[in-house]
Amino acid sequence: MILSDYRMTTGGATGKDDQSLPPSVYAVVLAGGRGERFWPVSTDAQPKAFLRLVGNESLLQATVRRIRLLLPWTQIAVVAGETHAELVRAQLPELPEGNLLLEPQGRDTAAAIGLASLSVERLDPHAMMIVLPADHYVPDAEAFAAVLRRAVELLVLHPDWVVTVGITPTRPETGYGYLEVGKSLAQPPGAFLVHRFLEKPNRQMAERLAADGCHYWNSGIFLWRNSVIQGLLAQHMPDVWAGLCRIRGAWRVREALVREYSAFHRQSVDYGVLERVENGIAMIRADFAWDDLGAWDALARVQPVDDSGNVIVGEAQLVDTAQSVVVSAGPRVAIIGLSDIIVVASNDGVLVCPKGRAQDVRKLSGKRDPSQERMEQ
Known part of the structure; x- marks a missing residue:
């Protein structure tokens, strides 16, 4: 259940210092979604993230390919359901075995992120974490990598903050959440403070949000220091955090993982944590094409x-x-x-x-x- 015990000394995924992220950065790819809106192709046996909806690779493979521009395999973890372990291994044969974190039941993103944080802390108590949904469409991998570099730069400047990536709206979308931003920050380029998270709006509100220039789509991409997200889980989802602490105390004991996970309520990290944080959230504006492929x-x-x-x-x-x-x-x-x-x-x-x-x-x-x-x- 733990990530490979490895430390980078020079370079990154490409071996070039100007392309790499700091050695304390780990990426966590969330591949536990059910993708119900893509029925009858997306099923319990093969959910949306494992499908080839665009191009010749699955959405999971494309997500990992993008983050591989920044990090080596040893600093990338995938969280998926136990029933999909073989799918992940077949699609990502280079992923080290210890970097595949398996949930006994799907409990949405808060629990999945919490489980990943327990694994990351075993390697580096001061680690930074990038959280990525496995099922988004981003055609320009280089532009994506450049935005994540700026997001990491922002987190280094403000280590106690939560950093997210916002997408400039191109239409009044009712199927996405939104970020309301305030003043821009001096560094890095395209950085803003976030005032609040907004849930999926109705059509009239979506038209206003898409046009006012101070709202962005919530991409679901987050960056934080591992200790920060653990503290936020403890503050805003204490029952879940208590269960995660019991998992931590019985690490690698599957019975403990199953027992605690079964008691968790399904809740996203957006709703369970981030919407309740009053200060210390910032956003990097994305300048790449993006779609969450939410439905057919x-x-x-x-x-x-x-x-x-x-x-x-x-x-x-x-x-x-x-x-x-x-x-x-x-x-x-x-x-x-x-x-x-x-x-x-x-x-x-x-x-x-x-x-x-x-x-x-x-x-x-x-x-x-x-x-x-x-x-x-």
Whole structure:
């Protein structure tokens, strides 16, 4: 359960000092999300992060490839569910065995980050941590790496702060959380203080937030010193932190991990911790293209379209059909005379819905706790 006991002495992932991050920086990739809005291709057996939705690599592989520009394998950990351990090993064969942290049950990002912090502290009690969702789309890896370098620079300047990465809105998006920023900071470029986190807004509010120039999309990318996030968990989620301390005291004892994890409520670190922090949160503005690929309609933003505005993945034949997303992960699909729809077919089922209802696909999984409607890792 622990990261490899390794220290960098020179260079980074590329062996070049100007490309590397400090040796006390560790990246934690969260790959425990269920990806319910990508049913029927995303399933319990193979969730969204392990799918090849864009290009020839999975979203998890693409995420790790980006962070590998900055860090060696020995300073990268992946948190995933126990049932997906073999998927991670197959997709990331270079990941050291000790860098794969396995959750017995999914308990959202607060618990996953807490578990990772216990592993990191065994290597370096003064470590800095970068937390990355495994299922985002970022086409420009070099620009992504440059932003993370600035974020680490900001954290070095203010070691007791939480640093996040904000995305400039390009549309009034109701499916994302937002960051409200205040004054800009002198260093590094593109740094701002964060006043508050806002949950997913309604359409009217999203239109205002996207246009006012002081709100950014919350990317879910966070940086902090390990001791800082542990202190925030202890302050704002004391029951979870108490359970994590018991896991720490019985490290590598699976029975203790299962017992404590089963008692945790599902809660994101955004809602459980960060929304409650009044001061000491800053943001680096991202200057790279980004999409969290939250639902099937997102493919229309990141995949090429045909002359009628359709995204077609797999075996499909379309006649008089426009502005639609059609995905076949199994049977051949044929569509005639429809527009603005989503059709997804796999061996596990067939989905048909209007594009405007893409977010509702998660309702097919059954009744959910409202707290899970917040950030899904």
